[in-house]
Each structure stands twice: as C-alpha cells, then as structure tokens.
Amino acid sequence: xxxxxxxxxxxxxxxxxxxxxxxxxxxxxxxxxxxxxxxxxxxxxxxxxxxxxxxxxxxxxxxxxxxxxxxxxxxxxxxxxxxxxxxxxxxxxxxxxxxxxxxxxxxxxxxxxxxxxxxxxxxxxxxxxxxxxxxxxxxxxxxxxxxxxxxxxxxxxxxxxxxxxxxxxxxxxxxxxxxxxxxxxxxxxxxxxxxxxxxxxxxxxxxxxxxxxxxxxxxxxxxxxxxxxxxxxxxxxxxxxxxxxxxxxxxxxxxxxxx
Numbered sequence: 402x403x404x405x406x407x408x409x410x411x412x413x414x415x416x417x418x419x420x421x422x423x424x425x426x427x428x429x430x431x432x433x434x435x436x437x438x439x440x441x442x443x444x445x446x447x448x449x450x451x452x453x454x455x456x457x458x459x460x461x462x463x464x465x466x467x468x469x470x471x472x473x474x475x476x477x478x479x480x481x482x483x484x485x486x487x488x489x490x491x492x493x494x495x496x497x498x499x500x501x502x503x504x505x506x507x508x509x510x511x512x513x514x515x516x517x518x519x520x521x522x523x524x525x526x527x528x529x530x531x532x533x534x535x536x537x538x539x540x541x542x543x544x545x546x547x548x549x550x551x552x553x554x555x556x557x558x559x560x561x562x563x564x565x566x567x568x569x570x571x572x573x574x575x576x577x578x579x580x581x582x583x584x585x586x587x588x589x590x591x592x593x594x595x596x597x598x599x600x601x602x603x604x605x606x607x608x609x610x611x612x613x614x615x616x617x618x619x620x621x622x623x624x625x626x627x628x629x630x631x632x633x634x635x636x637x638x639x640x641x642x643x644x645x646x647x648x649x650x651x652x653x654x655x656x657x658x659x660x
Contacts, residue, residue, distance in 0.1 A: 403429045404462045405469035407476065410439065411456035412447055418456070419444050419489040420482070422473035424466035430459050435537070436522045438530075443489040449529050474592065484603075493594070501572070516543050618647045620654050 405428060411418035421439050423432065434457050438448070447454070463469040474493055482488035514525045517539040526534060531541065559567070594600050618625050625631040628647060631654075632640045646654035 403427050404464065405466045406430055406433075406462045407460045407469060407473050408433060408439075409456060409458045409460055410434075410444060410454040412451050412454055413456065415447070415451055416487045417447055417489055418487055420460075420473070420476060420480070421490075422469045424463075424469045430462065432522075433457065433459060436519060436524060438524070438526070441489060443491070445527055445530060447489070448533065449527075453533070471588065478592065478594065478597070504571075515541060517541055518543060616647075616656050617658075618643075618654065618656055619659055622659055624658070 405422065405424035407420065407422045409418065409420050419439065419441055421441065423437060428437070434453070438445070444454075461469075461472060463472065477490055477493045480488070482490040483493065511525065514527055515531065516523055516525055517531070517534045518524075519537075519539045523543050535541075595604065615627060618628055618631050620631065625634065628640060628644050631647075632638065632643050635643065638646075643654065646652055647656050650657070
C-alpha cells in the first residue's frame with residue numbers, strides 16, 4: 402500500500418545515523434533501499450566510504466504526506482540532531498518556496514549526477530555510486546519509452562527566445578498555495594526552536610560568549626553602543642537582520658571601527 406513514512410539508517414561502527422522522511426506520490430515501504438536511497442548527500446558519502454548502512458528501518462507510516470513531514474520535524478527536534486555530530490541531518494526544515502536562488506542551488510545539486518532505473522522507476526544518483534546500483538539490478542538511464550530518437554527534442558535545441566520564454570513563465574511560480582503558506586507559518590510559529598528552554602539557554606550562552614549585546618556597531622561612520630541601540634534608530638530593520646549585517650559587513654554595517 403502506498404504510504405508516506407519516516408525511516409532511520411545508520412552505521413553503528415562509525416556512529417553515524419540519519420533520520421528522514423519519504424512522502425512523494427506513490428511511495429511505499431518497499432521503495433526503501435530498493436529504489437530509494439535517501440536524498441541526503443552525507444548519506445551517499447557514507448555509502449561510498451562504508452557501503453550500505455547496516456541499519457535500515459521504517460519507523461512510522463502515515464496516511465498523508467503532511468503528517469509524515471510534521472512527524473519528521475518533531476522527532477528531529479526531540480533528539481536534537483543539530484547538537485550531536487553522530488546525526489547526519491544538518492537542518493530541520495519544512496516545505497520550500499522556490500525562488501531563483503533555490504532553483505540555481507537545485508541545478509547545481511544535479512551536476513555530476515546520473516539517472517538509473519529499475520522496474521519502471523528511476524532515480525538520480527552520484528556517478529561514484531553507479532556500481533552499487535548496478536549490483537542491485539539497476540540500469541543506467543531513464544528507462545523510458547521516449548528516450549533517444551523517440552524523444553520529441555532529439556537532435557534539437559531550444560532557441561534563446563524559447564529559453565527566455567520558459568524562464569519568464571517559471572518566475573514567481575510557487576509550489577505552495579496561499580492556504581499552504583498560512584499553514585506553514587502557523588506550524589513554524591508553533592514549533593519555533595527558541596521555545597525550547599534548553600536551546601534558548603545555549604543560544605544565550607553563545608551570545609554572551611561573543612559579547613554581541615555589548616559590542617559597538619558602526620554605520621556610515623556613526624557609532625552605536627550596541628545592535629539594540631542601532632535597532633532603535635532603524636526600527637524598520639529587524640534586530641536579527643541588523644546583527645547579521647554587522648557580522649557580515651553588509652550595506653555599510655560593521656562591528657569594526659572604520660579606519
């Protein structure tokens with residue numbers, strides 16, 4: 402039966418683990434490490450170095466994709482994956498609204514990868530993993546009936562005008578509906594990591610160590626005693642944004658006194 406699910410993979414000898422979610426349309430538990438080998442680059446790195454993970458577990462199945470995604474984020478926060486190096490998970494995130502930067506990152510992520518297929522299903526993998534997939538019955542390519550000369554674009558290329566039209570049609574297109582954005586906003590507010598008292602304490606200690614609160618900041622040769630004072634003078638800029646601008650020396654803001 403097709404159901405989204407969360408899963409755990411791990412290499413006990415190396416003390417590396419990864420907790421993830423699978424929710425694409427038509428997915429089911431039989432996909433797990435037969436046609437689906439997670440989308441994590443770090444998991445793929447470990448597969449190259451140490452082979453297939455000895456631990457491959459389906460942890461929980463769900464009726465709807467959203468249930469699976471919410472549960473994954475809940476578990477990742479509960480086990481504090483961002484504060485333990487044994488976890489290969491490097492973020493806790495939800496759905497993403499694709500802007501031009503995200504599209505470029507997605508394009509870059511596909512470089513150096515190839516398609517393989519098995520039993521009518523295909524997946525994109527790193528070239529270094531090809532031998533692993535071949536041993537598991539995969540063949541290289543899409544495995545579709547419209548490949549090669551059967552493809553309508555075989556031997557042809559898009560003109561610059563055509564490429565521009567395609568680019569224009571994609572700009573501003575979001576994969577999240579207006580209602581979906583509201584639900585995501587509500588979820589993120591409800592699951593704000595800063596609501597966790599332990600995370601809040603860690604953040605406070607880090608900020609005290611960096612002495613950010615008492616650091617003077619400079620903007621256009623004007624000195625402010627702290628980010629807070631600067632924020633009072635520039636109320637339209639968020640405090641966190643000002644701190645980021647100062648730390649990264651953006652738009653004339655800096656912690657360094659101008660020479």
